[in-house]
Amino acid sequence: MKNQEQKEYQAIIFDLGAVLIDWNPRYLYRKIFSSEEETEDFLRNICTADWNEQQDAGRSLLEGTEQLIATHPQQANNIRAFYGRWQEMMGGEISGTVQLLQQLKNTGKYKLYALTNWSNETFPLALMQYRSLQLFDGIVVSGREKQRKPDPAFYQLLLDRYQVDAAAALFIDDNLRNVAGAENCGIDSILFTNPDQLKNELINKCILF
Structure with a gap:
């Protein structure tokens, strides 16, 4: 059986706030x-x-x-x-994470998704403002679905909608509660702290080189 570093991923799922976009009240x-x-x-x-x-x-x-x-x-x-x-x-896009997202897109190996707790009334403003959001193959917004992390049904909604195998997916979020929720659904996860840490995690998992 392959170890964690050799696992073959097909989909990478990002949180947005404080991971890709710097939001802070x-x-x-x-x-x-x-x-x-x-x-x-x-x-x-x-x-x-x-x-x-x-x-x-x-x-x-x-x-x-x-x-x-x-x-x-x-x-x-x-x-x-x-x-x-x-x-x-x-506060704008988190440039280091945007660069990693673009690198992942450029590989052509992974489907890229976002799973975000965000009001459906404010999210369209972010969608217009931040070009990096166009890199995703799909975005699931809690306010639109009336479900949110860490509800297991919300993770499952993304998996079902885009036909993603949980065992071949990687989830990235800055909130430990949400990471635990994903792992409870069988999705391997990374607790995000900063872009450099995320880059190292992706290299360790042989996703980036």
């Missing part, structure tokens, strides 16, 4: 608040990751915003800024 809220402490407090207790993920799972931006304002009316303007100024959270 701090880029916006550091403009709004006067201190890092205020920024972190707001993102930890008001516009939390869990709240944002409900929009990623298909809840409308309007509904999510208004529900949160009803709970924190004193923060209404700052809450509305989350999606009203959403593009100010974008």
Whole structure:
């Protein structure tokens, strides 16, 4: 039996935010608040990751915003800024990862897919803005499907839609929870930390040379 480094992959599946695209709400809220402490407090207790993920799972931006304002009316303007100024959270493409994606495309050996937790209302803006997204053979967006990582059904949706064999796929994500979810579905995975680390992992797996 082949060892992990010699495994033959047919499909490589990327997460997008913080892997290929630099998205961070701090880029916006550091403009709004006067201190890092205020920024972190707001993102930890008001516009939390869990709240944002409900929009990623298909809840409308309007509904999510208004529900949160009803709970924190004193923060209404700052809450509305989350999606009203959403593009100010974008730091651009992560060039090192884009280069690796292009190298993988150039080999002609792999099908390339993206599996992303992203609101269906904001994703079209990213699709227009970032050319690297055109390199994928398919993109599955949680907000469109009303499912999200790490739900096993969301990984399976991509596998079924594009006829990908889980045993011949590799998944890349910066979130350990999502990596564990993929591995539970039988998909070999890499926990992304930075492009250099990813490059080394791909070389170790004999995907790049």
